[in-house]
Amino acid sequence: MAERPRRAVWRDTHWRSIFAQALVLVALAGVAAWLVHNAADALTRRHVASGFGFLEHTAGFSISQTLIDYSEEMSYGRTLWVGLLNTLLVSAVSIVLSTILGFIVGIGRLSSNWLVAKLCTIYIETLRNIPLLLQILFWYFGVLQTLPVPRQSMTLGSWLVLNNRGVYVPEVVFGHGSWIVIATFLFGLAASFGLYRWAQHTQQRTGKRPVVGWAMPLLIIGLPVVATFALGHPFSLSWPELSGFQYQGGLSINPELAGMTTGLSIYTAAYIAEIVRAGLLSVARGQREAAEALGLPRQRVLWLVLIPQAMRVIIPPLASEYLSLTKNSSLAIAIGYPDLVSVFAGTVLNQTGQAIEILSITMAIYLALSLITSGLMNLYSYAHRLEGSA
Template sequence: MLRPFDSLPRRGRGPLWRDPAARALVFQVLLLIGLASVIGLLVHNTLQNLDARGINTGFDFLDNRAGFSISQTLISYDGNSTYGRTFVIGLLNTLLVSALGIVAATIIGFTVGIARLSPNYLLAKLATVYVELFRNIPLLLQILFWYIAVIRSMPSPRQSLSLGDMVFLNGRGLFVPAPEPQTGFWFSVAALLAGSVAAMLMARYNRQRQSRTGRRLPMGWIIPALVLGLPVMVFLVSGSPLQWDVPALKGFNFSGGLTVLPELLALWIALSIYTAAFIAEIVRSGIQSVPKGQTEAARALSLPPRLTMNQVIIPQAMRVIIPQMTSQYLNLIKNSSLATAIGYPDLVAVFAGTTLNQVGQSVEIMAMTMAVYLVLSLLVSLLMNIYNARTALRER
């Protein structure tokens, strides 16, 4: 016996061009073919034009002798070094100023962002002036200001500004003591790593213990004891195996110690202050996005303001802060390429500047330079997205 719906005619699949999924697949394939054709045409025309003008192509030039000096090198470099080594040196200098800028900008930005919400009228207004001043002046002008008007205007080495007869600042840079590890110092380094791992495990255990029993361990002194106290104790027990090479004035300049070039100092200050102004607004907006009921509940539980900020407000605000802060980190890394304006030997100045002028293979050099910034940006985005995923809210 037939049921009522069995007698109805079945609707066929219909022509393939009426299927939305099939049409979408065809359009995507056509788009990929068109994009690959355009890229292939550009590469073919570029190679033909370079060959017609007698310009060599390829990356064999990386093995040739560079023959020019670089003011700051984190690895060994001399007149016989290759262009490939200049690429590595420029990359390391870019990573150095980017890492220093990210750390300093984060600390300054969080401090100013929280200060903007302070009940202290003067402190809040000073933080507002800072944000409105530094984020509305072009970064290049700030770099030139710190380099020309501030650091290069410092006194000569003989009239250097000193701090405790160990740190000296003048127009030629910042001179600080250089550490010289002795035998047995690496035991202190191992203790620092072990203490850091133990602190992370203790923090994780403390969170589990709090969710299970509602009680917390006094982590305010446990973490410093593990991260700082343990390495210091090992350092003292092993006989303090660390000496300092203090810079000393000899002739017309300082010798010994560690020298921070004025170009690096100016670029670091400008990048940190400029980016921190944007991070401060991100922090302010993130804190204000937390419902006020959270703060009122913390006050009802008699939590002190510092604990309320650290344990209640900031953890919730980070879910709003992290995605926006990722963009500022990427901007700082890319803005470091402005170092070429003051002669800091970063990747753009050393490789895309001096090396390009000597070799003339612009396509390969610019492609390598752009690839570096692309990889750095993708790596920072990946790390920040992993951290953001760990701090995101999860449905239960």
């Protein structure tokens, strides 16, 4: 670094810029402190209780979907967890579904098949341009709520029951010894994978691929089946059955969760599709031509050449779609899905009136979720960066 000429501190641009930045920081901190102080002051003057003590108080209301043990006698703090887990569930499921659908539509839009390409274009242009809330209300009130009542459910034997109270499927009940079966299944998977790697390695070394295909189904399916018989059928199925007002037993997905995931996935998929299309188009044309020249079939050109390179372009905007999706899940209250905002920033806020505390906690949680998501995506980007690039 070149030696800077010595000047008086106030004339030195380096020090002057540091001074200006410090000034801005101090001013910002001052404004923040003033806001906090005044809010606290006003709360006292208006006789509004403050502090976080309310988190220990008994909640006293019920929640329609809980992933963890919950009852009315538990605390407001517990409801925070219930709501957060519901938010995470609907976000995680929708992220997976929207990614799959988005990739299909995005690739489809570039298809040489005229009909497929046009249908995908229509999908994207329609769904991106209708407000998400309307779409969620449509799926919930327009589709799921028009299904028949429980007594007239649409059924596929006992395998699938569909009514306006939810979707019911048989649930696997894990009995005594079932972990052994699961362990043999996992072992079968691992062993098959090892076998596959060994076969590939041998092929690369010797040019001859040992035939191992026959062993895999034996390992993955055969072993657990043998274990199941040996242990006397540790698994059983719980079937959905009509009792009283509704179906009991089995695994049920309530219409609120179904409506939210459908709405979120289908809407976000339209954006993801455009990201995927942009990513694929960003790969240099020569890559495709080279791959085709090597005689690779279309599918392989896509999956082995184009998509891996496109991912670098796809990941950063995809991350921000995931962030939007998670934040959009706060629309859940419109259709009665008990997410974080509905339960905590809704009911709890109403019962306690602790607006500032509750909104701060809620905002902090969304911020943390967003930072974690983008952190993970950045890790992926870093691991798949081009060698030599920063």
